[in-house]
Amino acid sequence: MTDQRQQIHSACMETLDKFMAALNAYDAAAMDATMHFPHLRFAGGKMKIYETAGSNPMDLFNKLRLEDNWKYSRWEQRELIQFNENKAHYALSYTRYRADGSVIGVYESLYIMTRADGDWRIQARSSFGP
16 A cells, blocks of 8 residues: 555544444534535435534434434445545445344445545545435
């Protein structure tokens, strides 16, 4: 891995780790801290744009908790597939788990990470999960 690729990959992986920790802590402000805005999410056949921090709706997680007994999620795969000095594309997969540790589902995604003001954050997400 080239030095540039390794530096970008390390910075993006740190952001992705923080995102997952915030998600599992149900911490919207910490999730916002891992995203650049406007932020795009394409899932369930619908595209949503979160214009500013604080506009990331947590209703999906309430629904997952009530309908599926969702407790936490975990990255399964995170592969840097394309990059330049200010943008990186990641092919990802994650698993959602119930409180008893059983699997709700495994979902593939594409995340676009961008660097602005020196910070690598998630700019857009496209997921096959709900």
